[in-house]
Amino acid sequence: MRKFATKIWVLIIAYLMLTIAFMYIFADFLYEKFYVEDTKSEMIEIGENLQSKYSGGKVTDEYVELVESFNYYSNYDVFAVRNPRELSACVPFEIDYKTLIGPDERRVLLNGENITKIGYEERFKREVVSVILPLVDQNRLEGIIYIYYPLAKITELARTEVAIFIGGGVLFSFLIAILVYQSLKRIMRPLNDLHRAVEQMTEGDYSARVEVASKDEIGLLSEAFNHMAESIQREDEKQKAFLATVSHELRTPISYIKGYSEAIQSQLVEGKEQTEALELIHREAIRMERLTNELLQLVRKEKEEIEMLPIVLSETIRESVKLLEGQGDKKHIHIVQNLDENIIVLGDEKKLKQIFINIIENAIRYSDENAKVTINSYVSDRRAVIEIQDEGIGIPEEDLPHITERFYRVNKARSRSDGGAGLGLSIVKQLVKMHNGTLSIKSAVGEGTQVTITLPIMEEE
Amino acid sequence: MKKWVAFLFLCTIWILHGCNDEEFQQINQHQSFVASVNILEPSVDFFDSDGERIATWKFEKAYTGAALIPYDRLVLYGHQLDEVDIYELSTGKLIQSIETGTGTTNVHYDKKEKLLFVANSESNTVASFNEQGEKQGEIRLKDYPMSMDSHDGKLYVVNYKAPVLSVVDIKSMSLVDEWNIDKSSSGLLIVKETNTLWVGGHGSGSRPNQKVKVLDLDNGQVIQEIQASQMPVGFSKKGDIIYVTNHGSNELFAFDLNGKMLWRKEVGANPFAVAVFKDNVIVAGFDDNQIYILENGEIKRKISTQSGPFQLLVREV
Numbered sequence: 001m002r003k004f005a006t007k008i009w010v011l012i013i014a015y016l017m018l019t020i021a022f023m024y025i026f027a028d029f030l031y032e033k034f035y036v037e038d039t040k041s042e043m044i045e046i047g048e049n050l051q052s053k054y055s056g057g058k059v060t061d062e063y064v065e066l067v068e069s070f071n072y073y074s075n076y077d078v079f080a081v082r083n084p085r086e087l088s089a090c091v092p093f094e095i096d097y098k099t100l101i102g103p104d105e106r107r108v109l110l111n112g113e114n115i116t117k118i119g120y121e122e123r124f125k126r127e128v129v130s131v132i133l134p135l136v137d138q139n140r141l142e143g144i145i146y147i148y149y150p151l152a153k154i155t156e157l158a159r160t161e162v163a164i165f166i167g168g169g170v171l172f173s174f175l176i177a178i179l180v181y182q183s184l185k186r187i188m189r190p191l192n193d194l195h196r197a198v199e200q201m202t203e204g205d206y207s208a209r210v211e212v213a214s215k216d217e218i219g220l221l222s223e224a225f226n227h228m229a230e231s232i233q234r235e236d237e238k239q240k241a242f243l244a245t246v247s248h249e250l251r252t253p254i255s256y257i258k259g260y261s262e263a264i265q266s267q268l269v270e271g272k273e274q275t276e277a278l279e280l281i282h283r284e285a286i287r288m289e290r291l292t293n294e295l296l297q298l299v300r301k302e303k304e305e306i307e308m309l310p311i312v313l314s315e316t317i318r319e320s321v322k323l324l325e326g327q328g329d330k331k332h333i334h335i336v337q338n339l340d341e342n343i344i345v346l347g348d349e350k351k352l353k354q355i356f357i358n359i360i361e362n363a364i365r366y367s368d369e370n371a372k373v374t375i376n377s378y379v380s381d382r383r384a385v386i387e388i389q390d391e392g393i394g395i396p397e398e399d400l401p402h403i404t405e406r407f408y409r410v411n412k413a414r415s416r417s418d419g420g421a422g423l424g425l426s427i428v429k430q431l432v433k434m435h436n437g438t439l440s441i442k443s444a445v446g447e448g449t450q451v452t453i454t455l456p457i458m459e460e461e
Numbered sequence: 462m463k464k465w466v467a468f469l470f471l472c473t474i475w476i477l478h479g480c481n482d483e484e485f486q487q488i489n490q491h492q493s494f495v496a497s498v499n500i501l502e503p504s505v506d507f508f509d510s511d512g513e514r515i516a517t518w519k520f521e522k523a524y525t526g527a528a529l530i531p532y533d534r535l536v537l538y539g540h541q542l543d544e545v546d547i548y549e550l551s552t553g554k555l556i557q558s559i560e561t562g563t564g565t566t567n568v569h570y571d572k573k574e575k576l577l578f579v580a581n582s583e584s585n586t587v588a589s590f591n592e593q594g595e596k597q598g599e600i601r602l603k604d605y606p607m608s609m610d611s612h613d614g615k616l617y618v619v620n621y622k623a624p625v626l627s628v629v630d631i632k633s634m635s636l637v638d639e640w641n642i643d644k645s646s647s648g649l650l651i652v653k654e655t656n657t658l659w660v661g662g663h664g665s666g667s668r669p670n671q672k673v674k675v676l677d678l679d680n681g682q683v684i685q686e687i688q689a690s691q692m693p694v695g696f697s698k699k700g701d702i703i704y705v706t707n708h709g710s711n712e713l714f715a716f717d718l719n720g721k722m723l724w725r726k727e728v729g730a731n732p733f734a735v736a737v738f739k740d741n742v743i744v745a746g747f748d749d750n751q752i753y754i755l756e757n758g759e760i761k762r763k764i765s766t767q768s769g770p771f772q773l774l775v776r777e778v
Binding site: 058083084085086089090092093094096097106110139140 | 500525582605622644645647664665667669691692711729746747748751769771
């Protein structure tokens with residue numbers, strides 16, 4: 001068993017032992033209290049009974065006999081003492097002898113009070129419970145009645161019970177120890193599983209998962225671990241896909257460039273063909289440049305801090321649209337703008353422009369000729385809302401959640417004719433996030449796509 | 462700091478003043494009395510011949526015994542005390558303290574030689590002091606010297622924890638003789654008329670002594686063993702009657718000089734002391750804190766004392 005579990009186990013067993021020990025002492029205490037008290041009061045009763053038979057004057061032989069005859073019927077040892085030596089009568093003088101009662105006890109008895117004691121009695125050479133009753137006449141301590149009962153007898157009575165108690169305690173502790181061990185093992189199993197899974201992950205196996213068997217803290221932890229593992233796995237796969245995409249994206253233009261440049265070099269193409277080949281090389285170089293720029297941008301965005309300034313939103317949108325007019329005109333796409341002129345947002349103008357350009361560019365790219373692209377801006381719930389609606393080909397539902405991932409393209413065939421490298425929306429997402437904005441995309445295949453961006457507006461002081 | 466010094470100074474003055482000023486009720490020089498020396502609450506009760514209380518002296522010190530010495534003085538000692546204190550009765554003032562060291566068990570005054578003997582159980586010695594409290598001599602005896610009586614230049618000392626009675630020459634403080642007696646002997650009376658020494662005792666172990674041993678004053682031979690009751694330890698003599706208290710059986714016995722019992726009477730609770738005052742016999746009950754005045758063998762009066770009357774002192778003037 002692991003260390004933590006051992007600690008808990010030891011702790012529980014220690015507490016258990018302590019509890020049993022306490023119970024033992026407490027039971028002992030109660031036992032003594034009740035049993036011994038009971039014995040004492042019974043002895044006092046007997047003593048008082050015998051005391052009542054003393055009629056004063058000297059303690060006679062008959063009386064001593066009477067008291068001693070009581071031993072026949074009683075569990076207790078009873079005797080009467082009239083020897084003044086035993087009663088510490090000499091006490092102002094030093095006594096070379098251990099008397100039955102001490103001088104202090106004598107004073108108590110002289111007052112007519114009883115004495116009860118528990119403890120070792122030199123005279124009987126053992127532990128006893130004893131009761132001493134005075135026989136007093138005219139302030140004279142004529143004698144005493146001494147009743148005692150060996151404590152050993154009381155403990156003897158209890159001894160078998162104590163054996164059962166201790167035996168039971170040990171057995172019980174043993175059973176509990178096993179039970180706790182088993183329970184702990186059970187409780188610790190998910191933790192052990194977790195530990196194993198973590199090790200698996202450390203070694204690079206991101207498929208490691210743990211079984212979630214309960215809803216307690218450990219269950220929650222296991223669940224959280226599974227989520228984390230999923231995220232890591234996804235991220236890992238993405239990374240791999242990303243690298244694959246990047247290499248793929250770069251390899252195609254490179255092979256074009258390589259092929260055509262070799263053809264030119266070996267003069268396989270000439271004249272008009274050569275010019276076309278050079279144009280192709282140039283176009284592919286531009287494509288590569290753009291790809292690398294976008295990649296750089298993506299990497300940089302992750303770390304970049306932006307400077308937020310008040311910006312007239314409608315102006316920025318209009319400027320973005322202007323930049324894309326050429327592309328739109330080619331496909332005879334009509335761009336309609338319903339813009340609220342009063343919206344001022346906090347943001348970085350260049351980056352805002354890039355957001356709009358990327359989205360509008362997509363809208364144009366995926367729209368048919370003569371289609372319409374509508375741009376609305378308004379204020380809702382203290383945020384600026386920008387909607388860009390196209391009538392394009394739309395995005396299939398299953399692709400929607402992944403549309404902002406890097407290099408994700410709806411067209412899995414990676415047709416290079418329909419646009420960029422699949423980084424545009426990733427960049428948009430990142431930029432919107434930097435502006436504390438939100439991005440949502442709704443789409444229906446064949447009907448069009450609506451991209452909605454909200455940005456915080458600048459509050460008027 | 463100055464305040465503290467002043468305070469300590471005042472305290473010192475107050476303590477010294479308190480010490481010097483210890484003064485008890487005065488006892489008229491011409492007053493006869495019987496006094497009970499009480500040891501549970503250290504005190505002395507003085508009573509006149511009618512049994513009326515004259516005075517009570519209560520002490521802070523744990524005195525365990527006392528003796529009267531001539532010219533109006535009371536000697537007080539305590540087993541745990543370092544010194545023996547001497548008070549003047551007519552003024553009620555402490556007039557002298559004699560350093561003795563702890564362990565004083567008894568004092569005895571010899572009228573003829575005018576010497577005070579102090580027995581000590583720690584050094585097992587008896588020392589003699591003159592009227593001025595100057596030590597005259599000392600002798601080491603057996604274990605625990607206690608009961609003492611003197612006659613004709615000799616001091617008789619019972620060694621409580623040894624079965625030996627020592628006979629000491631008073632002047633030279635040298636041992637004259639040693640006689641065998643019982644262990645735990647206590648109580649001593651010299652009977653000049655018969656030239657005998659009566660010795661009582663508690664008995665040893667669990668067996669209470671029941672006899673008074675009469676020794677020949679010349680050689681210590683046991684002449685007679687007088688049957689008493691239980692633990693005869695207190696002796697007093699008036700004329701030709703000797704009174705003995707048995708503290709174990711609470712009985713007073715009256716004997717003639719030859720040891721013949723005249724009468725016996727149950728009196729007091731645990732009586733250690735008996736004395737004769739004028740025509741009355743006085744018995745002190747240690748356990749019941751009373752002294753009993755007997756006339757013609759009958760109890761005439763009981764008087765309460767402070768706690769634990771252990772000794773009786775009589776002055777008749």
